[in-house]
Amino acid sequence: MSTKQITIIGSGQMGRRLAELPVTKGYDVSVWNRTRAKADSITGVKVFENLEEAVRQSPLIVICVLDYAAVERILDNIGDKSILAGKTLINFTTANPQEAEALETSLADINAGYINGAIQAAPDQMGLPETTIIVSGNHGHFERSRDALAVFGGNIKYLGDRAAMASAMDLATLTWLYGSYTGLIYGIVLAQKTGLPLGAFSEILGEITPGFTEFFKHQIGVVEKGDFTVSQSPMSISIAAIQRIHDAFRNVGAQGDFVKAISDLLQKAESSGLANQEVAALVKVVG
Incomplete structure (x- = not known):
């Protein structure tokens, strides 16, 4: 079986892009989607009505569906699990670390390799040299799928043999992202309430962000070393600063x-x- 064969399961916005990209690199791409009509419009792929037939086509199976429950339903619908033996399954569906570990174990029981993946990019950002693809799982299966993964993004970050690590990284970085984004929204509201031009806020924010990124990396290093002796910013400064911020929101009547x-x-x-x-x-x- 050619190593340039790949099966994509799922034809949402991201799944569709995952199917389109390998076609441009000369792969034979097989596609299955619960609603076939969504897959029929993808150019250059072979769409299968039967899930098991789609799985049989390729040594590499990529799943990207709505949630982890959908992944479980898909695998449950493969009556002959032996067809997965020896294959590599890459799951780009968001999962928590415990779910990733459970799937890793169940696939190992049938001699299938599992690579847990996380994509932190929009569909139109896929396939670029700078697109980051976070993966973890069996090293041998990772090496077999490395070329295909590089089709999806040029910055492959392999976090080791434990499949759960990609999910942990995904959720840890998203925690930082959503926390930062919520802070951004609150900053916008405070700017609006006090008459600060949003253009000025945007400009200054862009200029100071690189420095804060370095500060955050330093703070991670502090935790990693376990030495909390004051090196850049004592806790007391932040205690006083957040109180001023809290007072400012109360004074302008904004939800705080x-x-x-x-x-x-x-x-x-x-x-x-x-x-x-x-x-x-x-x-x-x-x-």
């Missing part, structure tokens, strides 16, 4: 629940005697 949640964490840190440690010591409160 997000800011209060941060303030509560910092107050708990102060009560725990952490005020004179590096602000990264907040991890002791959250953990």
Whole structure:
């Protein structure tokens, strides 16, 4: 069987893109989707009505569907599980680490390899040299699928043999993303309420972000080393700063629940005697 054969299961926006890209690289692409009409319009692929037949076509199976429950239903609908033996299954459906571990175990029981993947890009960003693809799982199966993964994105980050690691990285980085984005929305509201031009806010934010990225990386290093001696920013400064921010939202009559949640964490840190440690010591409160 040619190594340039791939089966894509799922034809949503991302699944469709995952099917289109290998076609441009000379792959024979087989596609199955629960609603066939969504797959029929993809150019250059062979669409299968029968799930098992689609799986039989290729040594590499890529799944990208709505949620993990849908992945389980798909695998349950493969009556002859032996057709998965020796194949590599890459799952780009968002999962938590425990779900990834369970699927890894069940596939190992039938001698199938599992690569757990995470995509943090929009469909139109796929296939670019800078597109990051996070993966983890059996190293041998990763090596077999490396060329195909590179079709989806040029920046492949392999996190090791444990399939759960890609999900952990996905959720950890998304936690940071959504926290930052919520902070952005609150910053916009404060700017609007105080008459600060949003253009000026955007410009300054863009200029200071690289420096804060380096600060965040330093804070991760502090936690990794376990040495919370003040090195850049004592907790006490953040305790006072968040109180000023909380007061500012109250003074302009804006909803301040997000800011209060941060303030509560910092107050708990102060009560725990952490005020004179590096602000990264907040991890002791959250953990």
